[in-house]
Amino acid sequence: MDAVTAMMQVSVPKLSLAELEDEFREQSSLGGDLIQVKSSDGGWVFRSPSTQQFAPELVKIASADQPGVHETETKGKRYRVLTQPLEIGGRKYLVQVAANISDFAELQRKFFWLTMLLIPLMIVGASTGGYWLSGRAFKPVTTIIEKARSINATNLSSRLAVSGNKDxxxxxxxxxxxxxxxxxxxxxxxxxxxxxxxxxxxxxxxxxxxxxxxxxxxxxxxxxxxxxxxxxxxxxxxxxxxxxxxxxxxxxxASSQPQLPLLKTDIAAIVRDCCNKVAPFTQSRELSHVVDLPSTPTVILGDAKFLERLLLLILDNAIKYSHPGGQIRTKLERIAGSVTVTVEDTGIGISEEDLPRIFERFYRADKARSRDGAGAGLGLSIAKWIADMHHAELLVASSVGQGSSFTIRFPQISVE
Ligand SMILES: Nc1ncnc2c1ncn2[C@@H]1O[C@H](COP(=O)(O)OP(=O)(O)O)[C@@H](O)[C@H]1O
Ligand SMILES: [Mg+2]
Incomplete structure (x- = not known):
């Protein structure tokens, strides 16, 4: 349309009607053959042959003088018609250019139906694919859930499969x-x-x-x-x-067990008390007991009741696993700020294999002997627990036939 308008603006003032027609013919052969131009007096300036032959509807629209774009159907074909008024040299024209859009319309129609058919297919496909993909993605999670559900007290040794990918x-x-x-x-x-x-x-x-x-x-x-x-x-x-x-x-x-409340305690007094308490037993077993304690109080943070129990457990062993006539030596020392209590005996000693296990519950190095010695093998596990509660170390050194030495090392305290 722009080309036709431009051509008319240039040609109309200087060309005769016949020459203009020629110009149009040339134009129509170049840019499409559906062109018609009507002058304001109602006469046709130009009508391309195809317009006359195939598109009587176009004539109708042109006569109606409706500017703008219209679509019309004639002889089974669809046309898009652009009608535009034009004024050149004081004269009014109506230019009309039409294009056959039947193929395009058909294509559009086919595309519409194809889309209508494909959209549901795509929706179904996408949902199925999505479902399948998410199923695949969540498969390992489902496996973990199923396995985790199947684990109970009777098969606690089962484990979940670990995938190779480090995800x-x-x-x-x-x-x-x-x-x-x-x-x-x-x-x-x-x-x-x-x-x-x-x-x-x-x-x-x-x-x-x-x-x-x-x-x-x-x-x-x-x-x-x-x-x-x-x-x-x-x-x-x-x-x-x-x-x-x-x-x-x-x-x-029990995890709910609160930590022992640790108060300033004179450990020297507790050791002295315990040594006094075991005196009848050392005597009855004909053991000499050397007690080496400072005369002044030695303060640590602890629980007096449990500390007494800890010392009695160690002393009880020293007495129980000693030969008559043997010696027990209990001493309290301050070494580099920490307080250590050591109980040494000249008893049967503990073998190297047993040494790492004596703190285990129910562990007894010599079961036959312990039977009449009344121990259940729980003493040292309790002693270890009490030491732990006091943030203290419980150390043992021993050699078979020579004797044993148990040391409780309490951590240094800043306040005294
Ligand atoms: N002073 C010691 N001399 C020799 N063996 C010891 C001594 N203390 C502990 N043991 C060994 O460690 C084991 C565990 O001690 P313990 O837990 O107190 O149990 P129990 O005294 O009831 O046998 C004892 O059975 C014994 O074999
Ligand atoms: Mg014991």
Whole structure:
């Protein structure tokens, strides 16, 4: 249209009608053959042959003098018609250019139907694909969930599969497996503890029962009854001691157990007290006990009751595992600001294999000997726990046949 207008603006003032027609013919052969120009008096300035032949509708529109773009259909073909008024040299014209858009319309129609068909297909495809993809992406998570659900107290040793890729899921599986390791080891400890506890408790209880049954089987003299009752008493004392120890350990295991309140305590006084308390036992076992304590108070942060228990446990062992005539030496020292309490004996000693295990619950180096020695193998595990509560170290040095030395090293305190 711009080309036609430009051509007319140039040509109309200087060309005759016949020459203008020629010019139009040339133009129409170049830019499309549907061109018609009407002058304001109603006469046609130019009508291309195709316009006359194929598009009577265009004539109608042109006659209606409607400027703008219209679409019209004729003989099964669709045209887009642009009508524009034009004024050149005081004369008015109406220029009309049309284009056959049937192919385009057909294409548009086909495209419309194709889109209508493809959109649902694409939606279905995308949803199915998305579902499949998310299913694939979440498959490892689902596997972890299923596996985690299947793990319980009976199969605590199962672990989640760890993927090869070092991604977040790999980390998640490893973290959960680490957690399972910790739970399993605590669970095993608890199980071992309760197994050992019931086993250890069964022995004195069955001894008490057998002694009583035997005594009651027939009429006996008072002396036999007294002996039986005495045995029963000794075994019950052992049992209640053991139950007491088990309770201490069970409480120490409970995570809600608060830390011991540690107060300024004179450890020298506690050691002196304990040595006095064990004096009857050292004497009865013909042991000499050398006690080397400072005369002035030695203050540490601690719990007097538990410290006494700790010392008695160590002293009890020193007495129990010594030969008659042996010597026990208890000393308190201040070394480089820290306070150490050492209990040395000249007893049976502990072998190298046993040494790392003596702090374990129910561990006894010599089970046969310990049986009549009344120990259940819980003493040192309680001692270790009490030392831990005081942030103290419990160290042992020993050689078989030579004797043992247990040292409790309390940390330095700044306030005294
Ligand atoms: N002073 C010691 N001399 C020799 N062996 C010792 C001494 N103290 C502890 N032991 C060994 O360590 C084991 C664990 O001690 P403990 O936990 O107190 O249990 P228990 O005294 O009930 O046997 C003892 O059974 C013993 O074999
Ligand atoms: Mg003991």
């Amino acid at each position: 977040e899921l790999h980390k998640l599986s490893e973290t959960l497996n680490g957690m399972l390791d910790r739970i399993e080891s605590s669970f095993k400890k608890v199980q071992q503890f309760s197994d050992d506890a019931s086993h250890e408790l069964r022995t004195p209880i069955s001894l008490i029962r057998t002694t009583a049954e035997l005594a009651l089987r027939r009429e006996r003299d008072p002396e036999t009854y007294r002996t039986a009752l005495n045995e029963i008493l000794i075994e019950s004392e052992k049992t209640s001691e053991m139950i007491e120890s088990l309770l201490v350990l069970a409480r120490s295991d």
